[in-house]
Amino acid sequence: MRIGNLTGAAALLGPALGAMFLLAACGQNADPAADETGTAIAEVETVGDAPVLASDLIIAEQTPTLEFRWRLVPEAAEYPTLFARLRAAALRDKAALETTARETAQARTEAGLEAIPVAHDQMFETVFENRALLNIRTEIFSDTGGAHPNHTLESIIWDRRDDRQVSLPDLFVNWPEVRDALSAAYCAKLDDMRAERRGGAALDGEFGTCPDLAAQHIALRGPRGMAPEGITVLFSPYAAGPYAEGAYEVEVDFDDAVRAALKARFQG
Incomplete structure (x- = not known):
């Protein structure tokens, strides 16, 4: 399975987050704050003392050897522990896949084969919430050049009051x-x-x-x-x-x- 280009990333995130993504990327006139370069910043939530930007909910990289996309729902940014855990896991996955991608590209080159990028596409959605619980679900599509792509389904139920995952x-x-x-x-x-x-x-x-x-x-x-x-x-x-x-x-x-x-x- 080959993941396509990232042109439609904002649309994939849904209207609200998509709008914030575009603000962060393009600096639309919505009177946002600006960084030192004048780029617009769209704040989504606050994690501890640091603002969470729309760009923090997205990790994306596309190279000839790796296509990586990770998109988190903004509701997760309300909970510092949950947000930090999920983003850290995504960065670990990305680092591991970068190594896999280099090794795969080298092996294919040595075998005289065309380069095929390693692909990882993970997106989240909120499937249930009330005052006590937030339930987000994730689907992961990955292709590391094996016999077939992989498709993984996972779910996290978060206790809002105790700020922890529950079963x-x-x-x-x-x-x-x-x-x-x-x-x-x-x-x-x-x-x-x-x-x-x-x-x-x-x-x-x-x-x-x-x-x-x-x-x-x-x-x-x-x-x-x-x-x-x-x-x-x-x-x-x-x-x-x-x-x-x-x-x-x-x-x-x-x-x-x-x-x-x-x-x-x-x-x-």
Whole structure:
């Protein structure tokens, strides 16, 4: 998979962030502050004592050997720990891929092959939020020149009050009972999805079992500002089936018993 050029970066970020990106890049007349060179600066949020600029939410590089894009939602900048963690991880990924890109380019040159850039494209979206929780989801597309590109799904549920990441069990007062109820529903749906993709054929081994719910990436579902009404269990390729089956996203609604077990402060 070859990631295209970065011309449409602002549009990919959504209207609000896209506008701020353009201000930071082009200096539109919106009476922003300016740096020493006169370039307009668009402040998004504040992390500690330092302003977070729209440009801080984007890491992008395009060279003959590497195409790297990372785009974070501005909501994450409200939380210094979350913002710093995600940006630091992106910079580590970029540094590692720069090494991979150099090695790949050298190997292809020595083999007399055309240079193909290593690609990494990661974007975030806010999928759920209320007064207590912020849930952002990320999709990562990468191609390092192997047999096929990779596609990874991840989710972060952030406790706004305690400024820390939480897991699905943290949200409920009686997790063992909730786990059993949600697992039964989620495993049945996963089996149905697998059967459809496999034409009714069954697979033995790890691709025939139902993975532990608590160990998966979970995205919350529900109207903004209200209590969560369900979950989406996210499986990257290879997590619930062979690569050819692709990613799985299994949606499960909360029943009355599960809703009642949700801790009061996470109700919204």
